[in-house]
Amino acid sequence: MASQQREQSEFEKQYLDDAVRIAITNNTIDPDLYPRYNVKRGLRNADGTGVLVGLTSIGDVHGYIMVDDEKVPDKGRLRYRGIEIEEIVNGYQNENRFGFNEVIYLLLFGVLPSAKQLDHFGGMLDSCRELPEGFTENMILKAPSPDIMNKLARSVLASYSYDGNPDDIGVKNVLRQCIELISRFPTMVAYGYQAKSHYYDNKSLYIHKPQPGLTSAQNFLHMIRADSSYTELEAKMLDLSLVLHAEHGGGNNSAFALHVVSSTDTDTYSAIAAAVGSLKGVKHGGANIKVADMMDFIRESLTDWKDEDEIRGLLQKILKKEVFDRKGLIYGIGHAVYTVSDPRAVMLREKAAELAAAKNREDEYRLYQAVERLAPSVLLGVKESGKVVATNVDFYSGFVYDMLNIPRDLYTPIFSVSRIAGWSAHRIQEIVSGGKIIRPAYKSISERRPYTPLAQRETKLTQFYSV
Numbered sequence: 001m002a003s004q005q006r007e008q009s010e011f012e013k014q015y016l017d018d019a020v021r022i023a024i025t026n027n028t029i030d031p032d033l034y035p036r037y038n039v040k041r042g043l044r045n046a047d048g049t050g051v052l053v054g055l056t057s058i059g060d061v062h063g064y065i066m067v068d069d070e071k072v073p074d075k076g077r078l079r080y081r082g083i084e085i086e087e088i089v090n091g092y093q094n095e096n097r098f099g100f101n102e103v104i105y106l107l108l109f110g111v112l113p114s115a116k117q118l119d120h121f122g123g124m125l126d127s128c129r130e131l132p133e134g135f136t137e138n139m140i141l142k143a144p145s146p147d148i149m150n151k152l153a154r155s156v157l158a159s160y161s162y163d164g165n166p167d168d169i170g171v172k173n174v175l176r177q178c179i180e181l182i183s184r185f186p187t188m189v190a191y192g193y194q195a196k197s198h199y200y201d202n203k204s205l206y207i208h209k210p211q212p213g214l215t216s217a218q219n220f221l222h223m224i225r226a227d228s229s230y231t232e233l234e235a236k237m238l239d240l241s242l243v244l245h246a247e248h249g250g251g252n253n254s255a256f257a258l259h260v261v262s263s264t265d266t267d268t269y270s271a272i273a274a275a276v277g278s279l280k281g282v283k284h285g286g287a288n289i290k291v292a293d294m295m296d297f298i299r300e301s302l303t304d305w306k307d308e309d310e311i312r313g314l315l316q317k318i319l320k321k322e323v324f325d326r327k328g329l330i331y332g333i334g335h336a337v338y339t340v341s342d343p344r345a346v347m348l349r350e351k352a353a354e355l356a357a358a359k360n361r362e363d364e365y366r367l368y369q370a371v372e373r374l375a376p377s378v379l380l381g382v383k384e385s386g387k388v389v390a391t392n393v394d395f396y397s398g399f400v401y402d403m404l405n406i407p408r409d410l411y412t413p414i415f416s417v418s419r420i421a422g423w424s425a426h427r428i429q430e431i432v433s434g435g436k437i438i439r440p441a442y443k444s445i446s447e448r449r450p451y452t453p454l455a456q457r458e459t460k461l462t463q464f465y466s467v
Contacts (some may be wrong), residue, residue: 033202037443043256047071048336052258053438057081058107058252058425063338073339076346080247081110081402085343089243098215098235100242101125102162104182107247107425122215129219130182131219132162136191136207144195148413149280150190153273156181167267169431176267178424186216189413190223196409203427216417217242224410232351234404237355238414241397244344245415247422249337254278254285256358258423259410263432263438275423278310285415289408290325291332292398297324298371305367310373319382332395334387344393351399352396359403368399 034041043051049064051072062077078085080103088106092099101122105113113121145151159181160166165173187210198205207227210219217239221230250259256280261271279285282451299305301314301323314323321328335342349372354364372391379389401411 019037022146033445039443043440044336049253050336053440054250055433056426056429057110058429059422061249063250063335063340063342070431076167076238076338076341076343076390078248078343081106083112086245086347089240089347093236093240097359098239100216100239100246100421103243103246104421107421108345108428118219119405120376124179125216126212128180129187131166131184131187131191132159135159135162140188140191140195144199145192146196146200147280148189148196148409149416151196151274152185152188152413152416153276153280155192156269156273156330159184160267163269166269169265171428171431174428174431175266178420178427181268181272181422182186182424185417186210186220187411189222189417190220190343193224193407193413194412197407212280215239220414220417221404224406233355233358237351237400238404238406240351241348241400241414242418244348244393245397245418247419247425247443250426251337252284252323253281254419255422255426258426259430260438261436262427268427271427272420272423275419279416279419280412285412285419287331287394288398288401288411288415289393291394292402292408292411294318294324294331295368295371295399299364301368302367305363305370308370311367312378313371315371315378316382319378330371330375330379332392333372333379334389336394338390339388340394341390345391345396348393348396348400349391352400355400355403361403364399368396 025251033039035046041052043053045051047070049066058081060077060079060082062079063074065072065074080088083106088103089099092102102118104112104125105111105121135155135158139155140151142153145154163177166177168174182415191207197203204226208223208228211222214222215235218230218235221235221238222228248255250256254275258271258275261274271304298311298314302310304310315330317323318330319328334382352368353365356362372395375391376389379385379387398408399410400407401414
């Protein structure tokens, strides 16, 4: 069933090669022009801080303080609706509960639920987990995708056609749509994975229905595994990951994309699909896969995992673009906001140690710790930068998923299963408090030139497109 790409003719190949060269030439902007016009590239100030473009009460990300207009590193902090993430995690774990449903409720409504409210909300999520009749066969199995994030985006957009009231952007209707999507994301992702695994990887197809009374983490493990089995430790580890990834302030790329698209008064499905597309990128949600690939390379390249001098030397080669993907990056180290620490990484590291002990993978865990410990000093030496960097959540999340025996194809989709909670909260907040379409300015640097009649233009492709 997997589609095959059409063979290109020699003419097409030559045409495209020429077109690519011209497209690059005529779309390259001199980097010196950005500071000349005071352009905030990436909506970031020259000191790396984000340009203030909005207000939110949903999530708060803190990684530095400003003193006399200087950015001073500080301990990382993450709050959901004003509550420290550590307090949330410790709160439900001390009561031996799963926490994701509680976090969803907190993000959507701004308050912690009572026991009765949490139970009722869990029942509401349960009632929405199954996909609409015919959806699995027609929207997922008949059009499988080699990339599950693309399949998820398509499934979100297809949900529009199964909604009897898709365009109503009143809060009541949007809240209903968001709760349905939050409930169904684990199912959409699991079934998208099963379709990919069957039609592209020639494995058996397993479609397990979501089970009432199970949490998102439990249902997800139930649906992706042939025998539907999982341990309590595995389910609670995945639940913690969902809690830690659920929200990260309005300034992260996917949440901002959600705000931008929502500000046009479009439908919920279009807005959420845009966020999914953003999260797919390796500079955002796809970063955990890059960490996993990098650590594979490090494990295979080292002769002694305990030799810190050898580890340091290999990290230096990675930074100098001599080995691995030659991008000069140590993935999972550093963050746009966090400096001294990423609170999510701190908590995930602690639980990863527990899981590594249970899975007999403590040697690998110690290697991760060594890379984490050595990377900042290696960065300082090679890049000659005084920037304070710490491990971010992506560094350990891929290792955790691998220990949970979750295929790498699912790392970023799991992120979306979690982040749909934050996106939904931001969608509602933009509808209630936004009001204006988001439209930043771009300055044109093109000089005026006359229109050339068709008969007077050169026919050679390079001349035809050349400015």
